Amino acid sequence: MSAVPVDLPRWADVALVPLVSVIAALFVAGLVVVGIGENPLEATALLLRGALGSAEGMGFTLYYATNFIFAGLAVAVAFHAGLFNIGGEGQATVAGIAMAIACLAFSALPGFLAAPFAILAAAAGGAAYAFIPGWLQARRGSHVVITTIMLNFVAATLIVYLLREIIGKPGSMQPETPNFPAQAVLTPMHQWLAPFGIDLPSTPLNTAFLLALMALVAVWLLIWRTRLGYAIRTVGANPRAAAYAGISPATVTMIAMAISGALAGGLAVNEALGVQHRLVLDFTAGYGFVGIAVALMGRGHPVGVGLAAMLFGVLYQGGAELSFDKPAITRDMVVVIGGVLVLFAGALDGLFRRLVASVLHSGREAA
Amino acid sequence: MDLLQLIAVILDSTIRLSIPLICAAMAGLWSERAGVVDIGLEGKMLIAAFASAVAAFVTGSAWVGLGAGILAALALSLVHGFAAITWRGNQIVSGVAVNMLAVGLTIIFGNAWYGQGGRTPSLEGPARFGEITLPFARWAREHVPGLGLIYDEVVSGHAAPAYIALLCVFITAFTLKRTRFGLRIRAVGENPAAVDTAGISVAGLRYGAVGICGLLCGIGGTYLAVAQSAGFLPHMTAGRGFIALAAVIFANWRPWPALGAGLLFGLLDAVAIRLQGVTLPGIGLVPVEAIQALPYLMTVVLLAGFIGKATPPRASGLPYVKER
Numbered sequence: 001m002s003a004v005p006v007d008l009p010r011w012a013d014v015a016l017v018p019l020v021s022v023i024a025a026l027f028v029a030g031l032v033v034v035g036i037g038e039n040p041l042e043a044t045a046l047l048l049r050g051a052l053g054s055a056e057g058m059g060f061t062l063y064y065a066t067n068f069i070f071a072g073l074a075v076a077v078a079f080h081a082g083l084f085n086i087g088g089e090g091q092a093t094v095a096g097i098a099m100a101i102a103c104l105a106f107s108a109l110p111g112f113l114a115a116p117f118a119i120l121a122a123a124a125g126g127a128a129y130a131f132i133p134g135w136l137q138a139r140r141g142s143h144v145v146i147t148t149i150m151l152n153f154v155a156a157t158l159i160v161y162l163l164r165e166i167i168g169k170p171g172s173m174q175p176e177t178p179n180f181p182a183q184a185v186l187t188p189m190h191q192w193l194a195p196f197g198i199d200l201p202s203t204p205l206n207t208a209f210l211l212a213l214m215a216l217v218a219v220w221l222l223i224w225r226t227r228l229g230y231a232i233r234t235v236g237a238n239p240r241a242a243a244y245a246g247i248s249p250a251t252v253t254m255i256a257m258a259i260s261g262a263l264a265g266g267l268a269v270n271e272a273l274g275v276q277h278r279l280v281l282d283f284t285a286g287y288g289f290v291g292i293a294v295a296l297m298g299r300g301h302p303v304g305v306g307l308a309a310m311l312f313g314v315l316y317q318g319g320a321e322l323s324f325d326k327p328a329i330t331r332d333m334v335v336v337i338g339g340v341l342v343l344f345a346g347a348l349d350g351l352f353r354r355l356v357a358s359v360l361h362s363g364r365e366a367a
Numbered sequence: 368m369d370l371l372q373l374i375a376v377i378l379d380s381t382i383r384l385s386i387p388l389i390c391a392a393m394a395g396l397w398s399e400r401a402g403v404v405d406i407g408l409e410g411k412m413l414i415a416a417f418a419s420a421v422a423a424f425v426t427g428s429a430w431v432g433l434g435a436g437i438l439a440a441l442a443l444s445l446v447h448g449f450a451a452i453t454w455r456g457n458q459i460v461s462g463v464a465v466n467m468l469a470v471g472l473t474i475i476f477g478n479a480w481y482g483q484g485g486r487t488p489s490l491e492g493p494a495r496f497g498e499i500t501l502p503f504a505r506w507a508r509e510h511v512p513g514l515g516l517i518y519d520e521v522v523s524g525h526a527a528p529a530y531i532a533l534l535c536v537f538i539t540a541f542t543l544k545r546t547r548f549g550l551r552i553r554a555v556g557e558n559p560a561a562v563d564t565a566g567i568s569v570a571g572l573r574y575g576a577v578g579i580c581g582l583l584c585g586i587g588g589t590y591l592a593v594a595q596s597a598g599f600l601p602h603m604t605a606g607r608g609f610i611a612l613a614a615v616i617f618a619n620w621r622p623w624p625a626l627g628a629g630l631l632f633g634l635l636d637a638v639a640i641r642l643q644g645v646t647l648p649g650i651g652l653v654p655v656e657a658i659q660a661l662p663y664l665m666t667v668v669l670l671a672g673f674i675g676k677a678t679p680p681r682a683s684g685l686p687y688v689k690e691r
Contacts (some may be wrong), residue, residue, distance in 0.1 A: 032472070036479035084459050142670030142677075144615065145459050149406065149609055150663040161656040292463055328483070332474040339467030343446070347456030347464055 006321030006353045012360060014315060016306065018297050021344035028340045029333060036328050042324060043329055050321025051314040057321065058140075058270070059189065059203025063275070065313030066205075069212040070266030071291025072298060072305040073219050074126075077263060078144075079300045080223055081256035082236035087133060087148025088264040091126040095265030096272050097159060098125025100167055100279040101162035103180040111183035118184050118273055119211070122265040129155065130261020141242050144257070151252035154286075163281055175281040186274040206274035208266070215263060216302040222259070223302075232256050264288065286335065293338040296346040310337070375520035378639050379455060382521060383595060385633025387604070390587025391611030392618070392625045393532075393539045394580040400543065400620060401576030402556035402682040403451050404458040407465030408584055415440040415588025417473040420487040420599035421480070423494045423592075429647045432494070432593045433528065435572025436584030443469065444581030452573045455686030463686040466608075474601045478525060484600035487592075496526035496594035526594035527587050535583060540622035552576050556680035569687045584608075602620065613666035616677050632662045 008017070051061045078085035085091075109117055133147040162168075163175040170178075182346030190200035191302035223229040231252050234242040239249040239251045271283045290312055297311075298304025312334065316320050319331040344352060391408045398405040418439035423432030443465050450461040474485035481487055502524035507515035543549035555562045555572045563569050592599045610632050612663075618624035639658040646652050670677055 027590060030477060036476065084457075086459075086463060136667070136671050140671040142667070142672070145406070146612070147667050147670060150613060153606055153609065153663045154660045154667075157656040157660040161654055165654070261370040282373050289463065289467060292460070293467075296460065330475060330478050332471045332478075332485075334471075336469050336471030336475060339464045339469075339471055342460060342467060343464035347450035347458075347461035348454050350454045350456060 004025035006350070006356055006357045008353060008360070014301070017349070017352055017356050018308075018345055020356055021114075021348075022297065024352070025340040025344050029337045032336055033329060034335070036160065038238030038326055038328055043326060044221075046170065046325050047315070047318030047322045049318075051318035054201075055174060055205055056201040057317060058204040059200060060320075061310070061313040061315040063104060063203060063205040063313075064272070064293055064316040066209045066270045066365070067210045067267055067287045067311045068294050068312045068316075069216060069306060070263055070270065072262045072294030072309050073215055073302070074264040074288075075291045075295035076300040076302075076305055077219060077223070077232070078256055078260040079130055079295060080229075080236045081252055082239065082244035083087075083134075083137070083256060083260075084145050085130065085133075085148055085217060085257065085260045085264075086115045086145060086289070086292065087130060087151055087261070088267070088291050089146065089284045090152035090288075091129045091264035091284070092262040092267035092284045092288055093152075093155040093159050094129035096268035096279050096283060097121060097162060098128075099165075099265075099272060100177045102178070102345045103184050104177065107181040107184075110179075114184035115186060115319070116145075118180070119269050122268045122273070123262040124265075126261035127258040128261070128270070130257045130264070134254040134257025137257075138253040144253075145193050152154065159279075159281060163279070167279070169278075177279040178254060179278045180273065184273065185277045186269070188274075203277040208245070208270035208274040211269065212266060213306075215266060216306050219263070219305075220302040224258055228252075228255065240283040264291075287308055289365070290334070290338045293341040293345070297341055303354070371516060372520075375517055377634070379518070379524070380522065380523045380637040380640070381634040382525060382529065383633075385592050385629045385635045386525075386532050386605050387587040387595075387616060388611050389526060389536060389626055389629035390532045390583050390590065390634055392614040392629045393528060393535055393622065394583035395612055395615045395618060396539065396543075396581070396618075396622060396625055397552070398580040399615060399683050400556045401552045401573045401682055402685065402687070403448070403573055403577055403580075403595070404462070405577075405580060406459060406462035406609075406612060407447055407469075408580075408611050409604050409606065410462075410466035410469030411440040411443045411581060411584035412591065412608050413466075413473055413587035413602075414443055414467040415585040416592035416603055417469075417477060417487070417588075417599045419585075419589035420490065420592040421477075421560075422658055423490050424488050426600070427494045429490075429494055429527075429593050431498045433586070434588045437582050437591035440585035441578060441581035444577050444584070446579040448574050450459065451686065452570050452577070455688065458684055458686075464605070473599070477599060477601070477602075487599040488644050490593060490597045495592075495597055496522045496528060496590075499527060499530070500524060500677060503676045513521060523540045523633075524589065526589040528594050532586055532590065535586065536622060536626045538668040543622060550576075551689060556682055559682050563687070563689060587611075587679075610662050613662050614667055616679075617669060620680060634659050635659075641669075 028205050033040040033043050052220050074088050099118050099122040101117050133144045136142045136147050137144045167177050169176055189200050189205040231247045234247055235249045235252040242249055267287055270281050294308040297308040315334045319334050395405055395408050415436035419432035419436030422435030424428050447461050447465055450456040451458040477485040501523035504519040508519040551572055557568055559569045614625050614628035617628040635658055639655045642653040643655050
């Protein structure tokens with residue numbers, strides 16, 4: 001162990017290290033499966049069949065992946081600015097609230113305006129709620145990690161109150177809003193693709209998936225092809241150097257947090273506008289936290305985030321199918337795998353880089 | 368019910384609700400004073416709650432439960448220490464991992480073992496910590512007006528881990544302030560290089576602090592599952608680890624104020640529960656959520672420097688790199 005950064009070839013850094021940590025994480029998950037007395041190989045086979053074995057399974061997998069793409073991108077963009085946004089859950093919650101208010105207050109909007117307006121409202125809500133910790137860090141020096149944690153809880157109590165007292169469905173005991181106007185909700189993919197002669201089974205997969213793919217491209221363009229992206233990366237790498245180069249770290253912090261929050265709002269778009277067609281309590285369902293694992297595993301790059309989101313989509317959908325056959329293995333396994341991955345690909349990154357480096361070096365010496 | 372009785376009842380539930388917060392706040396204090404940021408208090412309490420409930424159910428002894436709870440929290444502490452101290456990983460990331468692991472593992476194992484969606488079977492008799500009646504409590508209630516009632520209702524009648532927790536506050540305050548070990552812990556959180564120069568192991572001290580943090584989280588988690596409730600429920604810590612984190616910040620990383628902050632947040636919780644569904648003149652139905660959100664909001668406002676100033680230990684969150 002030494003403080004000298006481990007030297008790795010680029011391909012190993014971007015592909016091999018994450019791959020090794022994923023395999024190690026899945027191995028740990030396998031141990032947990034053994035621990036509850038099930039066969040991990042059988043479980044893996046069931047999981048893969050459930051997630052990828054049918055068009056329906058694939059649809060569900062991609063629908064879950066949509067959530068993970070948004071959550072992962074939100075964390076990744078903040079990472080590039082050197083910020084750790086654990087507020088994805090809260091930002092998505094406020095995005096959902098903003099979207100619900102927009103949908104219900106402007107229910108007369110025509111179809112071609114209603115959905116874009118709702119999506120913009122979600123993005124604005126998420127951005128505004130992430131801007132607060134961004135502003136607090138940039139201007140008042142309070143750490144973004146603590147403020148986003150605290151604001152997660154504030155959002156969680158806010159939505160309970162609003163759904164019960166203000167925007168809840170009248171007469172309903174469920175904490176939910178009335179249904180959004182039909183012209184505002186997003187089209188399911190099987191309906192959207194039907195005119196092209198593609199016949200898909202009915203799944204929750206909706207056009208928010210296309211939005212997620214666009215977000216992947218947009219984030220890539222933003223981070224690596226624009227002036228703002230350059231500023232974000234510079235501040236993330238070295239705020240003092242950035243200030244010296246005429247970039248204001250404070251401004252970039254606030255902008256990066258706002259973009260991050262807007263991306264987290266995608267969760268609300270996929271869940272509320274795409275599937276539930278109304279706002280329900282707890283629709284974020286922990287996706288925001290798994291997004292941290294997605295971003296860490298994907299090394300903050302949209303390609304990596306896309307792949308990691310697919311992996312978690314497979315785990316989520318496969319896990320649901322698996323728990324039908326093996327009730328002992330519930331979907332909470334995904335949270336365990338996410339946790340192990342956050343540990344391995346994030347906190348123990350140094351250990352895994354060293355492992356990979358020592359294997360590569362010994363290979364070189366042998367050759 | 369007269370006013371005094373009402374106050375006594377609210378203060379009593381304040382203590383009950385504050386004990387987990389106080390334990391976790393002391394835990395966070397130890398870790399952070401040594402320079403290791405810990406947002407995994409929540410996860411450690413959760414896993415301790417689970418382990419203690421399981422052990423207490425299996426053995427029928429609440430004390431074995433306490434031991435198991437402490438061991439489970441210690442194990443997660445070591446994971447955090449290994450990542451944050453030995454491998455100098457990001458301490459926030461490691462804390463997130465600890466929280467996720469605790470949520471997932473408790474439900475999976477709870478469901479696999481007992482098949483009730485993650486709950487553990489309910490604890491009865493000696494498997495649960497009973498209420499301890501302090502000496503003279505009954506006598507004081509009858510013979511000392513006012514104070515006697517408060518003594519019997521508020522001070523007396525709590526479970527053993529509650530008194531252990533309060534003792535821990537005293538020990539924490541004394542150790543950090545008055546002992547050599549405490550001085551070193553504080554030094555390692557402010558200026559690890561100086562400690563290192565004096566020939567004392569930075570990693571050793573930090574592991575020590577992280578271990579104590581695990582121990583205290585273990586007591587807090589056990590109190591939740593084996594004293595306050597009669598068994599484990601999924602997600603039963605419900606953000607208490609984060610409120611404790613807020614209490615630590617609120618107290619500016621000092622033990623006695625952290626006790627105060629813990630009690631204050633406990634009081635807010637007790638009042639919120641009391642006011643559930645109550646209509647007050649002039650306000651209408653009390654928005655209980657507003658009271659529940661207060662600890663979080665107050666912390667944000669405090670951190671922003673609008674009321675007082677939060678000054679964390681100087682080296683907190685920074686891995687110590689020896690070679691320079």
